[in-house]
Amino acid sequence: MTITFSVFSFILGxxxxxxxxxxxxxxxxxKSIAWPGSFCPRCKKGILWYDNIxxxxxxLLRGKCRFCRxxxxxxxxxxxxxxxxxxxxxFLKFNISLEFLIYLIFILSLIIVSFIDIENFLIPDCxxxxxxxxxxxxxxxxxxxxxxxxxxLAALKTSFLGVLLGGGFLFxxxxxxxxxxxxxxMGGGDVKLLAMVGAFLGYKSVFLTVFFSSLVGAVISxxxxxxxxxxxxxxxxxxxxxxxxxxxxxxxKGYYFVGFLID
Ligand SMILES: [Zn+2]
Numbered sequence: 296m297t298i299t300f301s302v303f304s305f306i307l308g309x310x311x312x313x314x315x316x317x318x319x320x321x322x323x324x325x326k327s328i329a330w331p332g333s334f335c336p337r338c339k340k341g342i343l344w345y346d347n348i349x350x351x352x353x354x355l356l357r358g359k360c361r362f363c364r365x366x367x368x369x370x371x372x373x374x375x376x377x378x379x380x381x382x383x384x385x386f387l388k389f390n391i392s393l394e395f396l397i398y399l400i401f402i403l404s405l406i407i408v409s410f411i412d413i414e415n416f417l418i419p420d421c422x423x424x425x426x427x428x429x430x431x432x433x434x435x436x437x438x439x440x441x442x443x444x445x446x447x448l449a450a451l452k453t454s455f456l457g458v459l460l461g462g463g464f465l466f467x468x469x470x471x472x473x474x475x476x477x478x479x480x481m482g483g484g485d486v487k488l489l490a491m492v493g494a495f496l497g498y499k500s501v502f503l504t505v506f507f508s509s510l511v512g513a514v515i516s517x518x519x520x521x522x523x524x525x526x527x528x529x530x531x532x533x534x535x536x537x538x539x540x541x542x543x544x545x546x547x548k549g550y551y552f553v554g555f556l557i558d
Contacts, residue, residue: 300386300391301383301386301387304382304383304385304386305379305380305382305383306379307382308379308380308381308382308383309349309350309375309376309378309379310349311378311382311399312349312374312375312376312379312406313347313349313371313375314403315374315378315403315406315407316370316371316375317333318407319370319374319407319410319411319414322407322411322419322421322422323411323414323415323419333347335360335362335365336365337360337363337365338360338363338365340361340362343361346361349375349379350372350375350376350379353371353372353375354372358372370410370414374410378403378406381402381406382399382402384546385398385399385402385545388546388548393437393439393440394439394440397433397440397495398495398545400429401426401430402542402545404422404426405538405541405542406538407419407422408422408423408488408534408538409534409535409538412484412532412534412535413532413534413535416530416532417484418482418484418485418488418534420487423484423487423488423490423491424487426491426494426495427458427487427491428494429494429495430454430457430458430491430493430494430495431451431454431455431458431494434450434451434453434454434494434495434497435447435448435450435451435454437450440454440495441453441454441497441558442497442558443558453497453498453499454493454494454495454497455494456493456497456498457490457492457493457494457496457497457498457500457501458490458491458494459490459493459498460493460498461486461489461490461491461493461494461498461501461504462486462487462489462490462493464489464501464505465485465486465489469482469483469485469486482532482533482534484534485533485537488534488537488538489501489504489537492504492540492541496541496544496545499552499555499557500541500544500547500557503543503544503547503552503557504537504540504541504543504544505540506540507539507544508533508536508539508540509536509540511539511540512536519531544557
């Protein structure tokens, strides 16, 4: 049974990844995500349904448009695979539960945010503001999201402290960085993104997220610079690292982190 559901969650994940790709392409351009159907940006021909199957179509078409052979960004494949794997991992950790559903929505929006940040150097307000509100609301409606056996008001408080801490933390770093280095060290988008993470995961996970995002960020930046993919002076967006840190925090649930339980 578990195997059937595992396969199903992976398929659900790659379909959601396909939807995420539409959002990543259209949201920064201010276009509707519901209409029209997908089309090739070069020859404007509509994508046929059988060329729109997650993962497989990209491989069958070898990453090119069927009509004009325009190269399709590997990002489409990467996002579908990543969403599929994370949905599968969520199922394996939380089974079929409200937590599974809530974290799935959360992770999907995080994936959309991070790839928009990678491609456009911006974090879309139209995701993070509703995200903060949704995190607060869901904590109140489903307190188990914040802690086993706590009441709606206590869960709302944990979530609200997460928003304050998440927002305040990066704002302070950005402010101090601005004073010391006389340039913007932390974008306003990152502040809002960490506030959203705090709303969903609570204030304790904000520490965990910042810890892991700086660690992963330092390592990946070093690799990118030493492989000469990025120059030392290039701007490397911080949003994707925050997202990585937040995803690690979700899977850390139920374990201790420097003396306190992430629950
Ligand atoms: Zn084309």
